[in-house]
Amino acid sequence: MTFRDVRMRGFRARAAVADVLAWVDSRPAPLGAEDVSLLGAAGRVLAEAVVAGADLPPFARASMDGWAVRGASTFGATDLEPRPLRLVGDARPGRRCDVEVGDGEAIRIRTGAPMPEGADAVLPAEDGEEHDGGVLARGEIPPGRHVGQPGEDVRAGTQVLAAGRRLRPQDVAILSSLGVTPVKTGEEVLRAGTKPEGARIADANGPLLDALIRRDGGAPLQRGIFGDEDPRLETEIAEVPADVVLVTGASSVGPEDRVPSIVARRGELVFHGLALRPASPTGVGVVAGRPVFLLPGNPVSALCAYDLFAGRLVRRLGGRPAALPYPARRIPLARKVVSELGRTDYLRVRVVDGRVEPLTSRGAGVLSTAVRADGFVLVPADLEGWPEGALVEVHLYDPEA
């Protein structure tokens, strides 16, 4: 536990983005599993593989509405010379029909109903009609036609969904069909967002982080805004019941930037000051065994540092992929981009006529650039930029479609 007050000295050396990413990836993840109800399970990450305990369907069933028959009874039937069949019963989904179908007989059946004994095919409603207590078959139906076999959908013992799967609506439906409920998914992440300072300035970072954390599968715990002298900030950082602690503002090297000192005093300040534009006043530390991310107070910088580092851990803790949760496209640059060697740049861009246009702004941290932008490009530390026309990877802010 080393404590070094860096305030008003500036960052002498700045950590490389790659080193912070490696640190984030070295943290244990994901959190343990928890049981969740199927309603609301879509979007959660499956903690354990699901293996079917029984065949789905468990019995042969009709896959059309019509009449269960022996296919052979319809041989020779045509629209002009329909074949008469005796109607001997009614089969409904969800119950077994106890009438057996013999030669020349038919049982009314609905899609999904178990096939009655003796029947091997379904004459579709379109191909027959009921008439005087019987059925007229107007076409030939070969045996097996319009019948779903047991296990046709899922065979007992096969793996239906792998661990780590992000559940789709149809996954939830098949789990329900298999009777798997509740389902075990990655635990949601509890987290504290604290923001020191900011009395008369509107709080942009509270709603920003709330939305980002929810997007990444976490459960934000807003702890409020703490003034420069408020002693509760230190207590919150050390004791808040969360898996990850985020603090925005007071993360830099000014006289009131007390968060780095608090983290260093109560735990370890692992990184402070990054070779990253516009989020250089970012810090990462550990207090009481929990990672603490010191995010800049500027909202664009907070967005950048959250997405790159804090969000990466939130995603991993919830069992999601660590990568940036934005669709990525390779698109040519409309003009050259210049960046400082050794520094990673988070460049907001627009995509116009299939080309990437960097949004220039004197203030690298101007929030409206992130609002106007279609996405961002990360200029890696080992490049001084790109020439016009270079194919670059754009991370698009909006989910597709």
Next chain:
Amino acid sequence: MTFRDVRMRGFRARAAVADVLAWVDSRPAPLGAEDVSLLGAAGRVLAEAVVAGADLPPFARASMDGWAVRGASTFGATDLEPRPLRLVGDARPGRRCDVEVGDGEAIRIRTGAPMPEGADAVLPAEDGEEHDGGVLARGEIPPGRHVGQPGEDVRAGTQVLAAGRRLRPQDVAILSSLGVTPVKTGEEVLRAGTKPEGARIADANGPLLDALIRRDGGAPLQRGIFGDEDPRLETEIAEVPADVVLVTGASSVGPEDRVPSIVARRGELVFHGLALRPASPTGVGVVAGRPVFLLPGNPVSALCAYDLFAGRLVRRLGGRPAALPYPARRIPLARKVVSELGRTDYLRVRVVDGRVEPLTSRGAGVLSTAVRADGFVLVPADLEGWPEGALVEVHLYDPEA
């Protein structure tokens, strides 16, 4: 109001998918606007454009930690021959500093704090140090450097966000900075999912539709499962307090398929039976002025009919784009696809080695195909399929990244 009982007659003619889409698009949408809190507004659709009522920032502010100075006072300063400045005050974010900065003077300042009178630049913390009650400037800072001008982020009177914008986290942040809270967004859609029948069959469609409706911005109202004879089904369809009514099952032409009759008796059954595989037993109607979607009981068919028709209206009612909410890619077919002329096919596919492989299954409605698939391809009614290698549009089930 025409009532025609189609049960057990089969669909004589099937409506074209394009006609149903045109009907859905003719329904009035979106719903009215409602005020929502900024927390939770991300993902909602903005009902009205937002115009900035004031400059952001409203004052010139420091964009670095350091000291507010007159740039001219630092001229000639170098690391070897630093320039001494008198420290005359402290400026903090959120309050005005009432000390004026003169020639050869400096005021300690933090990022975001209003610039004091007289100062025109910020000497960054890295380029100076405090010493004996003064500041040593170790470099030249031209006037204007590290100062954000009023309106630099957003000028008063400019439109910040357009109506119809799906709010991103950073949009919520800028609205908060502008003091716009609550924000007016498209109303959420209330909807009733009823499911007739299904006593002993696990209900896959309830959780499926719950997840799909939420994904599309709606608020599902589950109304339960109704048996074949249950009179409450008709009352629910006619009176449930919802903007759209979805019913799964009992939508076809079998003897227990009573939903088409109920809709025809209580309102209008506009379409029944579609030229669509696997969701042909789909119906669309209007009861008490509200659209009613009759979705097939088979979960894959319900997924298909929901996504194409019901979901389209849910999305429009909430102010979202009508299009399918899946990322789309043009990818070549690994093998030829055959489809019936005049019928639209909803083909589940996998993407393997950059090529599209249709998932074949005897049962077109087998749920596991939608679970194993990466996405789907719609084969249009006017095509008999495609040859191997044709570029087809794949709708990917998973959101990207």
